[in-house]
Amino acid sequence: MIIRRVSRTGAQRVAAALALCASALPAGAGGLIAYEVGTADVGLASAGYGARAQDASTVLTNPAGMTRLDGRQVLLAGQVFWANTKFSIGSGTSPGLGTEDGGRPIGSNGWFVGGGGFLSYSVSPDLKLGFGLTGNFGAPLEYDNDWAGRYYVQTGTLLGISFLPSIAYKVTDKLSLGASLNAMYGIYDNKVAINNVAPRFGDGRLKLDDETWGWGANLGLLYEIDEGTRLGLTWNSQVDLDFKSRAKFSNLAPGLETVLGNRGLLNSKIKVGIKVPQQVMGSVFTQVNDRWAVLGSVGWQDWSEFGQVQLGIDDTSDPRSIKTDLDLKDTWHVALGAQYRLSDPWLLNFGVAYDSSFQGSSDVSPLLPIGKAWRFGVGGEQQLSRTAYWGIAAEYQYGGTLDTNLQSTAPVALGGRGNLEGSYDNTGIIFLAGYYNWQF
Numbered sequence: 001m002i003i004r005r006v007s008r009t010g011a012q013r014v015a016a017a018l019a020l021c022a023s024a025l026p027a028g029a030g031g032l033i034a035y036e037v038g039t040a041d042v043g044l045a046s047a048g049y050g051a052r053a054q055d056a057s058t059v060l061t062n063p064a065g066m067t068r069l070d071g072r073q074v075l076l077a078g079q080v081f082w083a084n085t086k087f088s089i090g091s092g093t094s095p096g097l098g099t100e101d102g103g104r105p106i107g108s109n110g111w112f113v114g115g116g117g118f119l120s121y122s123v124s125p126d127l128k129l130g131f132g133l134t135g136n137f138g139a140p141l142e143y144d145n146d147w148a149g150r151y152y153v154q155t156g157t158l159l160g161i162s163f164l165p166s167i168a169y170k171v172t173d174k175l176s177l178g179a180s181l182n183a184m185y186g187i188y189d190n191k192v193a194i195n196n197v198a199p200r201f202g203d204g205r206l207k208l209d210d211e212t213w214g215w216g217a218n219l220g221l222l223y224e225i226d227e228g229t230r231l232g233l234t235w236n237s238q239v240d241l242d243f244k245s246r247a248k249f250s251n252l253a254p255g256l257e258t259v260l261g262n263r264g265l266l267n268s269k270i271k272v273g274i275k276v277p278q279q280v281m282g283s284v285f286t287q288v289n290d291r292w293a294v295l296g297s298v299g300w301q302d303w304s305e306f307g308q309v310q311l312g313i314d315d316t317s318d319p320r321s322i323k324t325d326l327d328l329k330d331t332w333h334v335a336l337g338a339q340y341r342l343s344d345p346w347l348l349n350f351g352v353a354y355d356s357s358f359q360g361s362s363d364v365s366p367l368l369p370i371g372k373a374w375r376f377g378v379g380g381e382q383q384l385s386r387t388a389y390w391g392i393a394a395e396y397q398y399g400g401t402l403d404t405n406l407q408s409t410a411p412v413a414l415g416g417r418g419n420l421e422g423s424y425d426n427t428g429i430i431f432l433a434g435y436y437n438w439q440f
Helices: 010-022 063-068 254-262
Strands: 073-084 087-089 111-122 127-139 155-170 175-194 204-226 229-236 239-246 248-250 269-276 279-287 292-301 309-311 323-325 331-341 346-355 373-385 388-406 420-439
Touching: 063 127, 063 155, 063 175, 063 204, 127 175, 155 204, 175 239, 175 269, 175 309, 204 269
Parallel strands: none
Antiparallel strands: 073 111, 073 420, 087 420, 111 127, 127 155, 155 175, 175 204, 204 229, 204 239, 204 248, 229 279, 239 269, 279 292, 292 331, 309 323, 331 346, 346 373, 373 388, 388 420
16 A cells, blocks of 8 residues: 655645644543633533534534524634643653653643634524634643653644534524534644664654544534523534554664564554544523523543554564554543523623543553543623623633553563553643624
8 A cells, every 4th residue: 555645735734723723622521522612611611512502603512503693793712721631650660761751741831722713694594604613623742752651652743623614594493403514634743762772872763744634524403492491412423534654763773773674664654544533412501590591411422433543663672563553432421501690791601511531540541641521610701782792711621640551562671662650640621711702
């Protein structure tokens, strides 16, 4: 099989820049799909995600919700987050790997920014068109070069930005249907150190990188039981990101370079088939009285089809492969929230949510330092006029302690990756978001 490295066109450079600016991804949910893109859903901890339909961000959460929006509406959202995801080296780690913990690998020392933009346009009272631009898939990951797990991963960045042309139609007074094309631009960059054995050569390096497009669809249904209660059901299809790259080795010891060449691994062509998982979510919104509304959501994500690989050479004295597949499992999501009308201009949001983990609690890969997640959100909105309002929101995502226990077939002194044992203690992410919505 011949795989050609795709060069960046001007459009790809623009998309790459947008991905870096719009991705909102610390690695959320129970996997790598985040609910946080800087909108009011941050303060609600995603409660009522597909049924709220109160602003133009419904283009992302449930396109059918656009039928509830009048005229033309635009929402711009931004957020910053700080992730406390730091590795603590355990006593079972091979001494030859050193004592460097790798720092805070997500973002830049834990910091990252993101957001999105959304537009809804009324063709008629029953027909709406929309567009969204945001990143809610992936994670930017980079450990310090000399950290103890460098033979398993140094950089594992995976980012996706979605372009979402959308349509919605009000079929009856109660039922609305919507659909979006999900054109996703993906960026993949995976680096790992290679054990040269001889100290005078230092570490070698293996790198894969590529950019590609993937295509999917988002379908939504919104059913209004009465004026104050509505149900939302959404399905997001799987998106295939078929990354392809030549294995790029550097700084290899002469003997190892010869061995890899003889095994056909030195210039091998690698295909990394990432599957952004399909997901299903049911949501509810009900206005209890003039001041209180209650929101809820239940969802499922198909992470068993993800397809991420662990890059590296387990034993450089007997190299057989440069990648192994990670075995992940599906996740479940549940959220509950409320809105409180404090006064005519002010609306308060609250929410709590839980997502299960796509990895075993004692089998977390340093490529994906993610587990179960509890979310606690709060936010507020101020109506500035009949056509404009702004809001702020904050969320704390608690992931608990994640254990890692990776065993190598050969010791470090003989060319192995070594045993990596330890934990990511009290993992957590703080989100701060701000958004502005106006109608014109």
